[in-house]
Each structure stands twice: as C-alpha cells, then as structure tokens.
Amino acid sequence: MKINGNEIRAGNVIEHKGGLWAAVKTQHVKPGKGGAFAQVELKNLIDGTKLNERFRAAETVERVRLEQKEYQYLYAEGEMLVFMDAETFEQLELMKDFVGDRAAFLQDGMTVTVELYEEKAIGVQLPDQVVLQITEADPVVKGQTVSSSYKPALMENGIRVMVPPFISAGEKILVDTNEITYLKRAE
Structure with a gap:
C-alpha cells in the first residue's frame, strides 16, 4: 500500500532501498524556506542497522503489512x-x-x-513476563534494608537477575523478558 512520505508514523514498516525498515521515530519539520518533510529514523528488520531519512510529502513509499x-x-x-x-x-x-x-x-x-x-x-x-525459579541466591547481609538494596540471583535458565533480599533459592519470581528485571514473587 503506497503512502505519502509525511504519513509515516512510528511503528510503520516500509519497503525502502530494497529492504524492510521499521520507523522508530518520526519528526515532522516545516522549515521557513522550502517544503515540509518528515525526518524518520529507520531500523532494518533483517540486520538491525539504523538509518535516518528525509521524506517529502510528494514522495511515496510502500507500506508493508506483516x-x-x-x-x-x-x-x-x-x-x-x-x-x-x-x-x-x-x-x-x-x-x-x-x-x-x-x-x-x-x-x-x-x-x-x-x-x-x-x-x-x-x-x-515473546510474552512480556515469564515465571522462573531461583536456583541460587546470595544470603541476606545484616543491615540491608528491603527498600534500597538488591542482591544477585541465578534463575533456572542460567541468567542472573537482581532481586530483593527476601527472595531465596527455590522461590518462583515473575521476570520482565524485555528488560530482564525482577517484577514480583509469583503466586
């Protein structure tokens, strides 16, 4: 589906320079002289390279539906x-x-x-959150306060994550798969 260059929005996937690109950021610019354009930061969906391009309103690009x-x-x-x-x-x-x-x-x-x-x-x-079991957690150090300190713990998948001091080995926790961070104890 063809769209004008100024209609590109963040999240759109377009075909450009022989590849598939996702629009990461778009900024519409209206300079004092000349025509308006869209400054678009693109990320290649195949190899992950980034590119900054200017698209004028008169240009058309092929929008791709995945x-x-x-x-x-x-x-x-x-x-x-x-x-x-x-x-x-x-x-x-x-x-x-x-x-x-x-x-x-x-x-x-x-x-x-x-x-x-x-x-x-x-x-x-992947799902944004998964439940994993802690296989190894450092013991609590006296004087540590719950609100300010975290300790390293090893999860069943071999990844280390920082957890609050009250979490111990054998417990299940909810982990954010995007940030790789502890969210809460799993029920």
Missing part, C-alpha cells in the same frame, strides 16, 4: 529452535541468534508471536 501468527515453542535442537503453528501444526525452525538473548526465556509449550513477511519469519515476540 502477518502475525501464533506459534508454540517445542524444543531446541543444536543451534535451531523449533516452533509449531497452532492451527496447521506445521513446524518452523529458527536460529537461536535470530531470537537473540531472549531465547533463554523460552519454555516448553510457550506461545510466541512470529512476524512473517511473504512467508519468511522476520521477528519473534
């Missing part, structure tokens, strides 16, 4: 992660590097959203 499908995480096999389409039961294999550091948060049976463009996966969205 298909979002629910997949269920099955297992890891070497460097590959195997997902299954919940409707068709077709399997999709993606490299661990494709998911990045957040691959450590994948749990058997977890539902993820895969963004597809022309049947090719270009992004994976």
